[in-house]
Amino acid sequence: MKEEIIIAGFGGQGVLSMGKILAYSAIMQDLEVTWMPSYGPEMRGGTANVCVIISDRKISSPIITKYDTAIILNQQSLDKFEDKVKPGGLLVYDPSGITRAPARKDITVCSIDAIEVAAEAGNPKVYNMAVLGAYLQMKSIVKMENVVKGLEKSIPARYADMIQKNREAIEKGKEKVKIISSVL
Amino acid sequence: MAEKILMKGNEAIAISAIRNGVDGYFGYPITPQSEVMETLMKEKPWETTGMVVLQAESELSSINMVYGGASCGKKVMTSSSSPGISLMCEGISYIAGAELPCVIVDVMRGGPGLGTIQPSQSDYSQAVKGGGHGDYHCIVIAPASAQDMYDFVDWGFELAFKYRNPVIILADGIIGQLMEKVELHPMKPRRTEEEVLRDAPWATLGKPAGRERNVITSLSLDANTQENFNRKLKAKYDDIRENEVKFSEYLTEDAEYLFVAFGCSSRICEAAVDILREEGIKAGLIRPITLFPFPEKEISRLAGQVKSIMSIELNLGQMVEDVRLAANGQCPVGFYGRQGGNIYTPEEIVEEFRKFNNLK
16 A cells, blocks of 8 residues: 655644654554655645655655545645546645646546535634545555544643544544545 | 654754754754754744754854854754755865764755755765865755655764764655655664763763873865875775665666666656666666765676666756766766756656666
């Protein structure tokens, strides 16, 4: 098993921490991971992306060109990464940041209105977890119990109340994901 | 079972320093290694192990604080990135000249000058061939994972004290920034004063009655004294060359084509080897783990076995010179590199491999 994921959006949307929680969840499931961010002069409002590789074997190159899954949170990222999803792969996107819908017909495309989930929860910080939930609904590469362990490892003890809120947002994301087109 | 934690390569350096009984860290922030000091400041080891963590006013200060701490037989280290290391080179030469142990972490970015903050391997020559003035060598070890970053701190100090020589951990922006699973080994306490005296009888910790004073210096104005000292250094470097070479090999046993790559590039090359092997091309990889001493004997042996060698580096071609010396004309030696923070993909390396070897 090997899953290569690009998560891309604006700085401040929680792209890097979503990747970290996913990576930690995979470690809790005794899988190998690499988490490689773009670390240029990015900042809030600029673009941010992270490449997460999860595998049951040792991972060689952390640098890859094609992805099994792209999780896309803004238009710039869709323009950059839509072509880089492997045929038969998965693209998850948040339509609120997108002006042009994905055009690929050879991949599974689904959307998640994560802003709505975050608004209903009354907490913008859980936005990224709704997106993670949508992804995990499509590809359950890590068990929910390990995602919770990943959350516990990633969130400092003083924000322990956030673990439950994040967990709820993941569950909501799982419920609310919409399949636009499927090749599965 | 040891605890497994997801951490950045840079964080692993900091955590390892604390857990391996380092006495002092002196540094100055620079991308892409700022998390080293950030993590140390967050962990506050001065409250637990008593380790000193100090942000100096410049790289010059940090390396000279390292010089001072090392003179007292302490386990001291610094970290920086390319332009910062350039500033430290005078101090590193003095430390090598004074035969003091220390660990210097260089998380390379693209140069020359201030260059870019993106990953690069353009300081191979600076680290391996000198950087500072005079006939000296640092021992240079090149990590390729966050786990290596963790493990190499302890190994670095072991080598530094064994040979009374500075050790450079030559990492790059990728290895510093990526997060991976790191297995933490049991903690080693900091050495007691008695242990320091035992392990570093040369340290300047105050002269007891009954022995001559210890002198730490890199200055000797007498030509013969200096020459004898340089010859002593040469003997030490030969000893290091003989005993400390470390490398890893991937599918070299039956290889007809060889890649040589260190650090992050070795991992990208490993993926390139896999692509070529799937196509039935017998490629293999040797990864020098120590850059000084360089695994010249093993590369020389493989040069007699393969049709060609390619050195793959994130620079304009630095290690390739050492590969050519090792191959010594036994087979063609080629090079492919990217610069400025651009990083090759496994597919790109395969394409360049085909061009170099005239393969379809």
